[in-house]
Amino acid sequence: MSARAIMVAAPRSGGGKTTVTLALLAAFRRRGIRVGAAKTGPDYIDPAFHAALTGRPGLNLDSWCMNPDLLAATLEAARQDVDLVVVESAMGLFDGLVAPNGARGSPSDIAACFNIPVLLVLDVSGQGQTVGAVAHGFATWQPDVQVAGVVLNRVASPRHARLTEGAIQAAGLPVCGTLLRQPGTPLPERHLGLVQAREHDGLTDWLEDLADKAERELNLDAILATARPLPENLLPDTLLQAPNSQFTPLNSAILQGSSSAPIQALPPGALPPPGQRIALADDAAFSFLYGHLALFWRQAGAELVPFSPLANEAPDPSCDVCWLPGGYPELHAGRLAAAEHFRHGLASFAQTRPVHGECGGFMVLGEALEDAQGTRHRMTGLLGHVTSFARRKLNLGYREATLLAPSVLGQAGTTLRGHEFHYATVVETGADAPLAHLRAGDGTDLGPCGGRRGAVSGSFFHVLACGHPASPPHSGWSHTGSS
Numbered sequence: 001m002s003a004r005a006i007m008v009a010a011p012r013s014g015g016g017k018t019t020v021t022l023a024l025l026a027a028f029r030r031r032g033i034r035v036g037a038a039k040t041g042p043d044y045i046d047p048a049f050h051a052a053l054t055g056r057p058g059l060n061l062d063s064w065c066m067n068p069d070l071l072a073a074t075l076e077a078a079r080q081d082v083d084l085v086v087v088e089s090a091m092g093l094f095d096g097l098v099a100p101n102g103a104r105g106s107p108s109d110i111a112a113c114f115n116i117p118v119l120l121v122l123d124v125s126g127q128g129q130t131v132g133a134v135a136h137g138f139a140t141w142q143p144d145v146q147v148a149g150v151v152l153n154r155v156a157s158p159r160h161a162r163l164t165e166g167a168i169q170a171a172g173l174p175v176c177g178t179l180l181r182q183p184g185t186p187l188p189e190r191h192l193g194l195v196q197a198r199e200h201d202g203l204t205d206w207l208e209d210l211a212d213k214a215e216r217e218l219n220l221d222a223i224l225a226t227a228r229p230l231p232e233n234l235l236p237d238t239l240l241q242a243p244n245s246q247f248t249p250l251n252s253a254i255l256q257g258s259s260s261a262p263i264q265a266l267p268p269g270a271l272p273p274p275g276q277r278i279a280l281a282d283d284a285a286f287s288f289l290y291g292h293l294a295l296f297w298r299q300a301g302a303e304l305v306p307f308s309p310l311a312n313e314a315p316d317p318s319c320d321v322c323w324l325p326g327g328y329p330e331l332h333a334g335r336l337a338a339a340e341h342f343r344h345g346l347a348s349f350a351q352t353r354p355v356h357g358e359c360g361g362f363m364v365l366g367e368a369l370e371d372a373q374g375t376r377h378r379m380t381g382l383l384g385h386v387t388s389f390a391r392r393k394l395n396l397g398y399r400e401a402t403l404l405a406p407s408v409l410g411q412a413g414t415t416l417r418g419h420e421f422h423y424a425t426v427v428e429t430g431a432d433a434p435l436a437h438l439r440a441g442d443g444t445d446l447g448p449c450g451g452r453r454g455a456v457s458g459s460f461f462h463v464l465a466c467g468h469p470a471s472p473p474h475s476g477w478s479h480t481g482s483s
Contacts, residue, residue, distance in 0.1 A: 002079075002230050003082050003229070004083065004228060005086075005087060006084070006116065006118075006226060007040075007087040007111050007118045007119065008020050009089035010089065010092065011092050015122070018049070019153075019179075020179075021037070021086055022050075022207065023214035025053040025054060025086055026208070027214035028084060028220070028224070034082040035054050035083070036054055036056055036079060038074070038078045040107040040110050041062055042090075042398075042421070050088070051291070056082075057292075058291045059074055059291045060290055063109035064417065065419070066269060066464060067268065069267050070270055071113065073270070075230070077295055079234075087116060094108045095107075097398065097441050098442070114231075114234070117148035118145060118146060118147045119226065120135060120147050120150045120151070123153050129164070130167070132166075132168055135173050139173060148174075149176035151177040151218065152168070152177070156181050161180075165178060271409070272466075273296075273297035273301075274323060275319065275408070277302070277321075279315030279321070280305065280306050280307070280325070281307060281309050281325060282308065283309065284310060284331075285310050285331070286360060288327050290462075293464075309336060309364070313342060315345060317348075321354045323357075324365065326360040328360060330369065333369045334371075336369075343380050354457070355382060355456045356408045358460075359459075361458060363379070365380055365451075366379050366387055367428070370390045374390040382456045383432050383458060385429055385451060386426070386428035387424045388425055392423040392424070395421070395460065396421050397419060397440055399418055399439065399461050400417050400438070402439075403436050404435065404436055404448070409463065416467075417463070418462045418464045419461075419464070424460075432453045433453070434450055436449055449461060
């Protein structure tokens, strides 16, 4: 039987989507249901919590960065060997770029494209019957997006519950749970979102408590009944029947990260692996690697070889490329500066093989990094820039990058789609040539970005996919949202 799917969405960020998503995953897993998960939009932190619960890679679905074939291949991976896929929405359900429907980067694009019903989470603090109007608006705003049920969050009292539940029912929607506001210790946050799952010593106990709360306050049977089976064949016939096996679905060995998985081709739009054996920085300072990149790199036959700069480890010299993902080097700048073996090993590696850094990795490739207190810490010096977390400025949004020269990301002229999300700034640019030319998601020209020197490259840009998405799968509807 095909896996079923449901999307957990809300009118805005901070409304309780992550809490409800994790509660559902924890409670259904306890019931013996095989659960998988995905997150709409570009996000690293929430999918890591999904992975901690499901034991599967955290995956992302983004309709602006990914073309329909890549979206389908990623959802196909998410539903392999599971009974239920819970898709967590980013931002508000209809938030995205002002662009054609189906390619706006909005959660509603994903719900409409794959016919996934929506469980709407409403923060009802400070509201009464007005929540009925909000729910009615969401249920009727876009005809091809079905709001199948509502969870009321942060309910203050039994009287408040009666008022808000009655309003939802009057709007013609079922109430699938009422989460009471209660004292407790929420998951701690920092400047890019929740503190990472790998940094929580008490995460298992917290998730067990969340499963208990779900059993008490959510109608799990109704929510499960609301989930809709995904199509048996998510992938279009043009992929499954293409000459030379252009794409074949992922298998269990790849999902579990085995390096002995059979070599298969990539789905269109997937970023090719930068090498056969990829030395991957992987610790609390370097953790922002998209799950679909790792999956499809393994599918193409690449092997990921992790190492920890925070543990003063260097990249394995048997690898043919080194990848430094984003993360939180600004919180560990002193330890990275003291990691002599890491710095010397990376410099030796870079003499003969490519090294690429994204965001936090780009910061570490520079000459120095200023921490929040303004203390300057020596970095690897493989590029000439200096970054600062003391002189902060939020950079956030979709980006399209066009490579200015060949690199591990592709040939000159290759276009890539992804995003930026960082507070650090470049305070000294150095003399390196830029890596790419950057445009915002709305087409605004942002100029050159990043740096390259020999086989070393990096930028604040996080890549999700290659090239321009194909024609959107849905059209003809006029409303747009903005983020």
